[in-house]
Amino acid sequence: MTKVETVLGSMNGMNGLSRGNTFIRHLDPRAMLITAMAFIVVVTSFGKYDILGLLPLVIYPVSLMALGNVSFRSIGKKLVYVSPFAIVIGIFNPLFDNQILVQIGDVGISGGWVSFGAIMIKFVLTVSVALILVALSGFEEICHALVKLKVPKVFVSQLLFMHRYIYVMADEASRMVRAHTLRSFKRRGMKISVFCSIISQLLLRTLDRAHRIHTAMVSRGFAGEIPVMHGLKAAPGDVAFVLLWSAFFVLARLYNLPQWLGFFVMEGLT
Amino acid sequence: MHMADALITPVVGGTMWAVTASLTVYCAHKVKEDLDERKVPLMGVLGAFIFAAQMINFTIPATGSSGHLGGGMILAILLGPHAAFLVMASILTVQALFFADGGLLALGCNIFNLGFFPCFLAYPFIYRKIAGDDPTKARLITGATLASIIALQLGAFGVVLETIASNISELPFSTFVLLMQPIHLAIGIVEGLVTAAVITFVWNARPEILRMAHERITGDFSMKKVLAGLAIVAVLTGGIFSWFASAHPDGLEWAMFHTSGAEELEPGANAAYEVLAGVQEKTAFMPDYGFRETASGGDEGEEAEESWPAVNAGTTTAGLVGGFLTLLLAGLIGFTLKHIGRTRETITGA
Numbered sequence A: 001m002t003k004v005e006t007v008l009g010s011m012n013g014m015n016g017l018s019r020g021n022t023f024i025r026h027l028d029p030r031a032m033l034i035t036a037m038a039f040i041v042v043v044t045s046f047g048k049y050d051i052l053g054l055l056p057l058v059i060y061p062v063s064l065m066a067l068g069n070v071s072f073r074s075i076g077k078k079l080v081y082v083s084p085f086a087i088v089i090g091i092f093n094p095l096f097d098n099q100i101l102v103q104i105g106d107v108g109i110s111g112g113w114v115s116f117g118a119i120m121i122k123f124v125l126t127v128s129v130a131l132i133l134v135a136l137s138g139f140e141e142i143c144h145a146l147v148k149l150k151v152p153k154v155f156v157s158q159l160l161f162m163h164r165y166i167y168v169m170a171d172e173a174s175r176m177v178r179a180h181t182l183r184s185f186k187r188r189g190m191k192i193s194v195f196c197s198i199i200s201q202l203l204l205r206t207l208d209r210a211h212r213i214h215t216a217m218v219s220r221g222f223a224g225e226i227p228v229m230h231g232l233k234a235a236p237g238d239v240a241f242v243l244l245w246s247a248f249f250v251l252a253r254l255y256n257l258p259q260w261l262g263f264f265v266m267e268g269l270t
Numbered sequence B: 001m002h003m004a005d006a007l008i009t010p011v012v013g014g015t016m017w018a019v020t021a022s023l024t025v026y027c028a029h030k031v032k033e034d035l036d037e038r039k040v041p042l043m044g045v046l047g048a049f050i051f052a053a054q055m056i057n058f059t060i061p062a063t064g065s066s067g068h069l070g071g072g073m074i075l076a077i078l079l080g081p082h083a084a085f086l087v088m089a090s091i092l093t094v095q096a097l098f099f100a101d102g103g104l105l106a107l108g109c110n111i112f113n114l115g116f117f118p119c120f121l122a123y124p125f126i127y128r129k130i131a132g133d134d135p136t137k138a139r140l141i142t143g144a145t146l147a148s149i150i151a152l153q154l155g156a157f158g159v160v161l162e163t164i165a166s167n168i169s170e171l172p173f174s175t176f177v178l179l180m181q182p183i184h185l186a187i188g189i190v191e192g193l194v195t196a197a198v199i200t201f202v203w204n205a206r207p208e209i210l211r212m213a214h215e216r217i218t219g220d221f222s223m224k225k226v227l228a229g230l231a232i233v234a235v236l237t238g239g240i241f242s243w244f245a246s247a248h249p250d251g252l253e254w255a256m257f258h259t260s261g262a263e264e265l266e267p268g269a270n271a272a273y274e275v276l277a278g279v280q281e282k283t284a285f286m287p288d289y290g291f292r293e294t295a296s297g298g299d300e301g302e303e304a305e306e307s308w309p310a311v312n313a314g315t316t317t318a319g320l321v322g323g324f325l326t327l328l329l330a331g332l333i334g335f336t337l338k339h340i341g342r343t344r345e346t347i348t349g350a
Helices: A003-014 A029-045 A051-067 A072-082 A084-090 A092-096 A111-137 A139-148 A153-183 A192-219 A236-254 A257-269 B010-034 B039-054 B072-079 B081-098 B107-131 B137-166 B173-205 B207-216 B223-247 B252-259 B267-273 B291-295 B300-304 B313-349
Strands: A100-104 A107-110
Touching: A003 A153, A029 A051, A029 A111, A029 A139, A029 A236, A029 B010, A051 A072, A051 A111, A051 A236, A051 A257, A051 B313, A072 A111, A084 A092, A084 A111, A092 A111, A100 A111, A107 A111, A111 A139, A111 B081, A139 A153, A139 B081, A153 A192, A153 B010, A153 B039, A153 B081, A192 B039, A192 B173, A257 B313, B010 B039, B010 B081, B010 B107, B010 B137, B039 B072, B039 B081, B072 B081, B072 B107, B072 B137, B072 B173, B072 B207, B081 B107, B107 B137, B137 B173, B173 B207
Parallel strands: none
Antiparallel strands: A100 A107
16 A cells, blocks of 8 residues: 555545544534634643643543544554654753753752653644644534634635545645556665656646536636535534533642642541 | 744634734735736745745755755845745745645745735835845845845744744743744744845846835835734734633633533632733643543532643543543544545445
């Protein structure tokens, strides 16, 4: 399988990954989108050493994955795949910030390691929520939500159009790469000159295809704008979803819940 | 080179979102104004082309590593700055949603770094100036290569500035610049060469495509308007966000002190939260939560003045126990919800 096919398969698998007819899949995509944005803003607003305060927020992605039957493994795999940038930038923190911040018995943990931990937790939370959004709502529903949220129609049409043709173009690219692989025996990778001519051929095919698509669209009455369906209607359940989760995010941001829990338990034990 | 949500603050992310959103609205307006309906399918399919092209890797000579196309300059050359910006924004949105490249809050930063610089700076001021109205092959190659290199350099510098302004990474400005710029110079040269090769190929095979693109992209491009608009949006949003950030540490923290009745907390203690001011003060690991003291009527004012590092064995142990229990609870909630869902499915199925 070529890399193109692998990427395409993963993308296809992600869209509406959620299985079953659960209520969470019927939520208004606007509710999902707004709650996801509120979640990300709250997560990123935590201080750089505040690992503990971030932990209760794990409940949100975990609940969504459980309710929507989204496989933990598939989200985890994606997280591992995209983690290098956050790790590469974050790993400098322990080098530059050596002051001991936490003392556990004889072991002192420096501020740099704590802030690195916070970066990684923030990374896992924000990235998983973005992936869960597509898995639960599906890309087309998110685009409908964007239209309702007053995002310019030209941009939403572009998103839908591109999403539709990614599969077609990637299929074309995949065939070209396979043809090259079959003719290049054991040579690993692609020479830059070969790459340039493959890409250029692909571009020419793309332009021809765009021309054919345009002709087909015009013959079916296209006059410059792709109609987008507006079938969304917010139900009380959608409003409650946004409000309750947002209230929880604010609560988790205002009060260090794990710290309180820890004290309660320890007080109870002693 | 995608920025990640984990490395930026809401102030930086929000400001860049506002800037990018206004640019998107402006570009959508311009594209609609063009009334060239041929562009709609062309934009969609070219976006898909860049996406597909990015999935093909090539070997970078003498390094053993591999690279892929960025594509911003190719789009700008074929579509013009406004349509190219929208296509780039759509590519990055799909990448953020499907592949978790970057993130939703960092999307504004990413679209700006990878869309604004090639489309609104490198294309009109480098490529068009060099290529001219009646381009030759040599001019096309020089223009495309130089514009790609400079666009990528500016994009990488954007990443540095956004990261430094967020103050989450400890990397000093100079180290980060020295780390990012040379790597992206190398990547930029390769990107530039690939862009030039693709443009030359199209020029040789189908010169009318480039000619038509050049003619279609009319000269009514007003950079002054774009820059003035952007500056206003950036100053307004940045100003509003940072006003919140400095007046009320980070808004929510301020509210917490008020709800817990600790009004005597001096404004000076809030300096640690002045994110935009770049004050790199450290808050305690579990700041402001001396639960025992508060419960027994301890002095909050004194507690707030407790200087860093607040290494307190009791607090740390409670934190570790609480953290562990919270994660356990989250897992339990997930397990229960999943179990309930399965039971319901079985019942419905039966």
